[in-house]
Amino acid sequence: MRRHYFLDEYTIIAAERGKRPSDFKHGGTVERSNPKTCPFCxxxxxxxxxxxxxxxxxxxFADGEERVKGWWARSFPNLYPAATPSPGTPTKEWVADFARGYHEVIVESPDHEGNPSxxxxxDLHRxxxxYRDxxxxxxxxxxxxxVSVFKNWGRVAGASLSHTHSQLIALPVVPxxxxxxxxAITSAPRCPYCSFVEREASTERLIFENEKFVLIAPFSSMVPYETWILPKDHVSDLGGIDSRGLAEVLGEALRRLDQLLSGPPYNYMIRQLPDRRYHINIKIQPAISIMAGFExxxxxFINTVPPEEAARQLREV
Ligand SMILES: [Zn+2]
Ligand SMILES: [Zn+2]
Structure with a gap:
């Protein structure tokens, strides 16, 4: 069992279980819909x-009566929001105000067939x-x-429409x-993510790096082929990020995953806070294993692919 040394997360690494033939749903699971009926086209x-x-x-621009055309990305309120600007009156059964906020769908490209990998x-820089804007x-x-910014790619990863999109949910509370x-961060002598980046960059879990970012398979990977993107400098949120550097490493991460696992469904999550003590991180988790009873x-989590092995395969793609 592995425990992340400053997050309270435990993972069991179990390579033997990875040899079972039907564990993963590799490839072919990201189904495409018809662009004629696609509301995001x-x-x-x-x-x-x-x-x-x-x-x-x-x-x-913002849409008025006439919808703006000729776009390369657009963001609009989710028709089925998890958070809304004016929620109903709280009752005593509800946690008052919890769902006050915003829920946006970000269509990442006009191309029905494209995706970030x-x-x-x-386009990655855009x-x-x-996201930053x-x-x-x-x-x-x-x-x-x-503000939670994340992407679900593929139905099994939670996407209900196949045209590439991300979501943003703004909440009135810190989760x-x-x-x-x-x-944990405030009680540590220095930023644990900064220490983590320095140490992991010299291990076999490093997959890719550029001047500003590292891509690593974390020691305590919860799921097979999980990767994290972290800035080398202490940056708290997207407001202070080097967007070209991030675009490059995000592209590397998704392309490598795409090639190694034949286009798997996945989620990525941007974790950030407008607080100088926090260190922004992006977790990318392929949705190829099932969260079952034990988890x-x-x-x-029981992870059947040791992160050292995942990193080696992702480096060699
Ligand atoms: Zn479409
Ligand atoms: Zn830091």
Whole structure:
């Protein structure tokens, strides 16, 4: 069993179990829909709520009566939100105010068939810039304490539409897991993520690095082929990030995963806080193993691929 030394997470590394033939659903699981009926495709903009931000070569606009065309990304309120600006009146059964916030869908590209693992360098840079822009906008909103930015790719990873998109959920609270993490960070002598980056960069778990970022398979990987992207400098959130450097390493991570596992479904999650003590990190988790009874009962994951082995395969792709 491995325990992350400053996050309260345990993982069991069990390479033997990885030899079972039907463990993984590799490849072929990211199904495509018809672009004619796709609400995220150009020409179908009126099938979504008006966008709050439409990214074009001429600048960033908001949809009015007429929907803005000629975009390379657009962000609009989720039709099925997990958080809304004006929730119903709390009752005594509810946790009052918990779901007050914003839930946006970020369509990352007009290309129905594209996705970030095949994006050009320019498109990846645009994607990171959009994340940064939407994050800065929402975190500065009054009453917003946390902004979760994440991507689900493939149905089994939680995506309900196949056209490439990410989501942003702004919440009026800092999630409990982040609070636990912040407690550990503030009681450590120096930023544990900074120490982590320095140490892991010289181990066999390093997959790729550029001047500003590392891509590693973490020591306590919860799922097979999990990777983390971390800035080498102490940066708290997307507001202070080197977006070109991040675009490059995100592209490397997704391309390598795509090639090694034949286009697997996955999730990535950007964890950040507008607090100088926090160190932004992006966790990428392929959705190729199932969270079953033991994991749900204990919160402890059994990982059949040791991260050292995952890192070796991802380096050699
Ligand atoms: Zn589409
Ligand atoms: Zn740090």
């Amino acid at each position: 150009p020409g179908n903009e009126d099938r979504t709520p008006p966008a709050v931000a439409v990214y074009t070569d001429d600048g960033v 095949s994006f050009s360098r320019r 994607l990171v810039s959009v 939407r994050y800065i906008r929402r975190i500065s909103e009054s009453g917003v304490e946390y 409990p897991a982040l609070k636990v993490e912040m407690d 749900k009962n204990t919160g402890i």
